[in-house]
Amino acid sequence: MGQKTSKLNKEDLTKLRAETGFTTRELQQWYKGFRRDVPTGQLTKEDFLKIHKQFYPFGDPTDFSNLTFHAFDVNDVGYIDFKSFILSLNTASHGTTEQKLRWSFKVYDRDGDGQVSYADLLKVIKSIYKMIGFSTAKFDEDEITPEMRADKVWLALGKDLTRKESDLITLTEFTNVKNLDKETLDAMNVYNDLI
Structure with missing residues (x-):
């Protein structure tokens, strides 16, 4: 994908269609919008x-954006190219629940060690609350604070609240959806229903 191309080449289209399930037309539309907003091709x-900030004008998405950037930067090069963008977008929005959770795990597992601490979980949840904006969002009574939601997710994953400082969540635990209710899944899945 060269710097000045306004369309995806046939080979890229074929590969991305196979990898994402997006149609040729959808990919071309996404690419056109991506190149319009990111003329250099490097987000x-x-x-x-x-x-x-455009999508969350009533909150502050700074922390959340910083936390999620590396999940989109799949090549770990400090920017997001179109392929990385569309592959992440596809997984985060159209993937199976397990695929979405595997992708979301990258956001929570900042150091890439395959484990999420309570502090990691809370940091992401706080960033989501801050992004949404407390003045516009309505939270369930048992999730009024980020800490309450983090506790709820922690417990749903079979963890003991008395071991928040020492216990860790593994990828296998994070993606084991059989015992999780919809609310908990939504809380863990950072880009649920993105598109």
Whole structure:
């Protein structure tokens, strides 16, 4: 994908169609919008934040955007190219529940060690609450604070609240959906129903 191309080439289209399930037309529309908003073809962390600010004008998406940037930057190069963007978007929005959770795990597992601490979980949940904006969002009574929601997710994953400082969540535990209710799944899945 060259710097000045306005369309995806046939080979890229074929590969992305096979990898994502998006139609040729959808991919071309996404690519056109991506190139319009990111003429260099390299979506930076700052640009990523600007996009989040457009979607969450009543909150502050700074922390959430910073936390999620690396999940989109699948090549770990410091920017998001179109392929990384569309593959992440596809997984986060159209993937199976397990695929979405595997992708979301990357957001929670900041150091990439395959484990999420309570502090990691709480950091992401706090960033979501801050992004949504407390003045516009309505939270269930048992989730009024980020800590309450983190506790709820922690318990749903079979963890003991007295062991928050020492226990860890593994990828297998995070993606084991059989005992999780919809609310808990939504809380863990950072880009649920993205598109």
